[in-house]
Amino acid sequence: MELKTIRQILLDYGISRRMLCYYEEIGLIKSSRKDGYAYRVYDENAIQRLQQIIILRKLQIPVKQIKDILNNQNAVEVIEIFKQNISKLDEEITALSTIKSILMRFVDELQEKADVYLKLELLNDKTMLAIVSTLSFSENKIKENISVEELNKANENLNKLTDKDVRIVYLPPMTVAAAYATGEGCEGKANDMITEFVKESGLLKIKPDARSFGFDCSKGSIGIGELSHVYEAWVSIPDDIEIPVPLVKRTFDGGLYAAHVLRTWDFEDWRLLKEWVNASDKYDNDWDSPRWTSPETVAGQGFEETLNFYNFIQRGSKMEDLQLDLLFPIKEKGYE
Structure with missing residues (x-):
């Protein structure tokens, strides 16, 4: 039986790691661990399913409809979906x-x-x-x-964002519990640690307005939208709350951000948001300026904020319910 690693899948099919993870998290494909392999692998059934997904996406079938098609044995219902798209x-x-x-x-x-x-x-x-x-x-x-x-x-x-597409927001100073992970699946690991902490601590009862952020913090070798190998996730907390190891407490200084809702899971919107900032006549790119202290990870970049974090956790953290706001650090021109 042919087995392929995540890296082989990305190279063979030209999709992003995040898109692959998204397909897996919403149940379209499955990976597994096998003896003799250091990483998770995809078997022939998963590879065949991925090929089907790619073809359907190329035919402009939305992901939600693809899920219905691949999990549906009723040919009449599948035909109806295709007819809707033909129409x-x-x-x-x-x-x-x-x-x-x-x-x-x-x-x-x-x-x-x-x-x-x-x-x-x-x-x-x-x-x-x-x-x-x-x-x-x-x-x-x-x-x-x-x-x-x-x-x-x-x-x-x-393929450009306009001033109407981008919101300018100020993130206030806050104390956060931070979880960071490295290697394969680092984003999922970090977010899982935060979710576990929130549930076990009853944080949302203490602080129902808690906000959750995540960001790639690979040191110096990665650009927007590229493959992560270090990821950090945050949740805002009361200053005096105790947090368990391996989480660490950080103090975020706050600052100004250009905000735009993530529309598609290829994360192309990060590039578009960066281009908007760089072309702005009112704001400068402030990506590399540290707004918190971190001896473990990089401390200056943008965030992906989970929107409506309270309801997202309360509903059981379903991937299809996840909505993200992209937050790009900026400063007013001429401001030092």
């Missing part, structure tokens, strides 16, 4: 065909008039407005970030 594609094809016809009409009329000064009277045409108003595109095109390569070539603005 959405038909709407998009019709809309794109209409757009093409409108643009061709613009070209024809402009070529006929050949005015020195451009006048787009067609844009004031009520009939034209009525046609454009009926155009329909499925939400997949916006939310799923599938086949964006073609869309981005047509319009680079589809």
Whole structure:
């Protein structure tokens, strides 16, 4: 039986480690530990399932529908899911065909008039407005970030964040319990330690407004969205609470952050948020400035905050319920 490590899977199929972990956490695939292997491995069944997932994603099937398809033995229900997606594609094809016809009409009329000064009277045409108003595109095109390569070539603005997309927030100073882990699966290990501490300590009864953060803290060898090998997770706590080993207590100084909700699990939004910060005329990138002291890990970067942390823990920490806010450290221009 063929067995592949996580590294082999990432190289062979070109997906991110986080996406692979996400598929596993929501139950789409399973890994296991085998004698003679230092890491978790995927058997032929898991590899075949992953291939099916990749193909369905390339066909623009949302992850939630993929889960229904792969876990459903009822062919009629699966056919209905495919028909729904075909219907959405038909709407998009019709809309794109209409757009093409409108643009061709613009070209024809402009070529006929050949005015020195451009006048787009067609844009004031009520009939034209009525046609454009009926155009329909499925939400997949916006939310799923599938086949964006073609869309981005047509319009680079589809791959940028605007001022309306980004919130500027101030994180207040706080005391946190921190868990950090290294090696394979470090992100899951660190978050599991925090979740266990929160439940065993009854923290949410003491501090129902507790906030939870996580971040890659690999020293100097990793960029945004790349493979983690050191990860730290936090939860805010009262100053006087005792925390168990191996957790450590840290004091966070607070600061200004550019915030954006993570929309897709390929974490491309980190890159887009960084580009927004670097292009801002109001704020400077403050990624490498320490805002807490940590002898164990790197102490200056952005966070991923679990939104609605209280309900997330109370519902049983289901991966499909997880929502993350990306927080990029910034400072006002000219501020020292």
